[in-house]
Amino acid sequence: MIRGQLVDSCGRCEHYASELDIVANLCLTCGEYWACYRCHESAGHQFGRVPRTSGLLAVQCGMCGHSMTYEAYSAGSCASCGAGFNPGCALHADIYFS
Template sequence: MRGVAVDKQGRCSHYNSQRDVVANRCATCGTWWACYRCHDELADHPFGRMPLGELAAMCGVCGHEMTYAQYSARPQCPGCGHPFNPGCSLHAHLYFEVD
């Protein structure tokens, strides 16, 4: 997972609470990023939003990959149960083709 000052569970310099462990895949480059702000700082292209049916979110704790539907259906990882930050839903339009 790429980003700025990323720890072993995917927290970065922009989002680093206990629950900030979800990485998102950029549709343009196919790379997993800690957040869109990390992508904006390090990549040479805009963040490409992922189609809803593709694996687009990953738990930084256990590596479980999810589609948007799987990720948004639960407040925690379906693989390991680690809680996700509920505030991340405010950024769904940046990562996924939801609109």
């Protein structure tokens, strides 16, 4: 389940709602997938970043629900359904990943 101020069932939120904004990021602190870091601010704790090389399922595709590692997510699209991800999300990578 994707948490946040969602505007649709694919994980788009009030802050990021383009056609390609369909990923949710895992917070290691609470163990929940969040639509974005701004939505996560309501959680009351800092976002627990996932180490890039951990092999953890750090990202979830909002189109099909497939969970993937940072490495798989970095390919730019979902390996399960083929949905493309927003390339601009790379600008926020340090918020979600260490």
